[in-house]
Amino acid sequence: MTDIYEKLARHLDHLPAGFPATESGVELRILRRLFSEEEAGIAMQLTMRAETPADIARKMDRDAGGLAPVLEKMARKGLIFRSKKDGQARYSAAQFVVGIWEYHVNDLSEDLVRDMNEYIPHLIKKSWIKHPTKQLRVVPVTQSVSAEMKVMPYEQAEEIISSQSKIVVAPCICRREHELIGEGCGKLMEACLIFGASAYYYEENNLGRTITQDEAREIINQGLSDGLVLQPGNSRKPSNICLCCGCCCQILKNLKTLEKPAKAVSTSWVAAADEDLCTACSVCVDRCQMDAITVDDHARVDPDRCIGCGLCVPTCEYDAMALHEIDADKHYVPPRNTVATYLNLARDRGLI
Numbered sequence: 001m002t003d004i005y006e007k008l009a010r011h012l013d014h015l016p017a018g019f020p021a022t023e024s025g026v027e028l029r030i031l032r033r034l035f036s037e038e039e040a041g042i043a044m045q046l047t048m049r050a051e052t053p054a055d056i057a058r059k060m061d062r063d064a065g066g067l068a069p070v071l072e073k074m075a076r077k078g079l080i081f082r083s084k085k086d087g088q089a090r091y092s093a094a095q096f097v098v099g100i101w102e103y104h105v106n107d108l109s110e111d112l113v114r115d116m117n118e119y120i121p122h123l124i125k126k127s128w129i130k131h132p133t134k135q136l137r138v139v140p141v142t143q144s145v146s147a148e149m150k151v152m153p154y155e156q157a158e159e160i161i162s163s164q165s166k167i168v169v170a171p172c173i174c175r176r177e178h179e180l181i182g183e184g185c186g187k188l189m190e191a192c193l194i195f196g197a198s199a200y201y202y203e204e205n206n207l208g209r210t211i212t213q214d215e216a217r218e219i220i221n222q223g224l225s226d227g228l229v230l231q232p233g234n235s236r237k238p239s240n241i242c243l244c245c246g247c248c249c250q251i252l253k254n255l256k257t258l259e260k261p262a263k264a265v266s267t268s269w270v271a272a273a274d275e276d277l278c279t280a281c282s283v284c285v286d287r288c289q290m291d292a293i294t295v296d297d298h299a300r301v302d303p304d305r306c307i308g309c310g311l312c313v314p315t316c317e318y319d320a321m322a323l324h325e326i327d328a329d330k331h332y333v334p335p336r337n338t339v340a341t342y343l344n345l346a347r348d349r350g351l352i
């Protein structure tokens with residue numbers, strides 16, 4: 001007989017971001033660590049549409065008064081998403097990544113992290129790399145942008161920050177989980193910038209602290225010093241910006257193992273070195289999180305590995321490194337908003 005965790009796994013796999021099954025069943029072990037049987041049964045009733053406790057209780061043939069505190073407890077545990085309309089809480093399904101996993105940033109154990117490190121390469125391969133729509137994209141650091149590049153406001157972290165009225169910064173779960181098992185890289189820990197409705201969820205769940213736009217810009221600057229790749233949500237109105245390293249970030253780390261990471265990233269830019277200006281100092285090699293640069297008599301960028309993050313540009317003292325548009329006719333325009341991104345993802349996966 002199919003147990004409740006197998007049913008929940010199937011339910012999560014039918015959400016846009018997916019939760020693909022493995023042969024080992026490690027994903028079921030993860031769900032057992034996170035959800036009680038009762039919580040698993042309730043989570044399966046939720047969709048991406050926000051509903052009141054009364055709506056959900058009706059579907060489940062339960063008493064709304066009894067169900068409401070259970071839903072709120074589940075939201076606080078990071079098992080489902082909570083938003084508010086006219087002061088009233090509404091609940092919807094949380095996807096596994098990005099979602100349930102990130103909501104457990106303050107609630108990690110070594111066993112859970114080891115299971116996740118076993119599972120995430122499978123998830124990235126089956127649900128991230130395979131489909132054209134990604135949940136995150138890469139934007140160039142401002143210091144690498146030149147006047148000729150004609151970047152749009154949604155391609156600049158500072159512009160995205162300028163349009164936010166609510167910003168929360170949360171710890172980076174990828175670096176925290178690596179630190180927990182003795183493999184931390186020591187780079188910026190408070191590195192996930194969360195906006196809008198998600199920011200209120202993070203604040204209410206004590207997952208991060210509310211900051212001003214200026215503080216968010218300062219975090220972006222620290223990220224540049226630490227050599228972190230800017231990955232906003234893949235829409236013109238992103239709900240987050242991640243500042244990621246190639247050693248801990250579960251996405252970049254797994255992309256790095258590919259022969260052509262550039263093909264699995266939503267970006268419009270590629271770096272190239274001017275061989276006349278380049279002194280072969282190799283500073284750019286260490287800046288690159290994708291191992292895209294080699295140096296002999298001058299630096300050479302492998303365009304199949306370059307994800308257009310621009311981190312190698314401002315640290316080149318000789319102005320030899322620059323970003324260029326990959327193809328002006330195919331400049332990447334992200335979906336209008338996060339809902340559109342999820343609809344595209346659901347279409348890619350044949351769910352709608």
Ligand code: SF4
Pocket residue numbers: 171172173174175191192241242243244245248249250251
């Ligand atoms: S490495 Fe990047 S994707 Fe992972 S939690 Fe940190 S900021 Fe987010």
Ligand code: SF4
Pocket residue numbers: 273277278279280281282283284285295298299315316317318319320321
């Ligand atoms: S940092 Fe600049 S000068 Fe040094 S190797 Fe790279 S491109 Fe050449």
Ligand code: SF4
Pocket residue numbers: 270271287288289290291292293301305306307308309310311312313
């Ligand atoms: S070469 Fe590396 S550091 Fe430079 S833009 Fe490409 S991926 Fe980023």
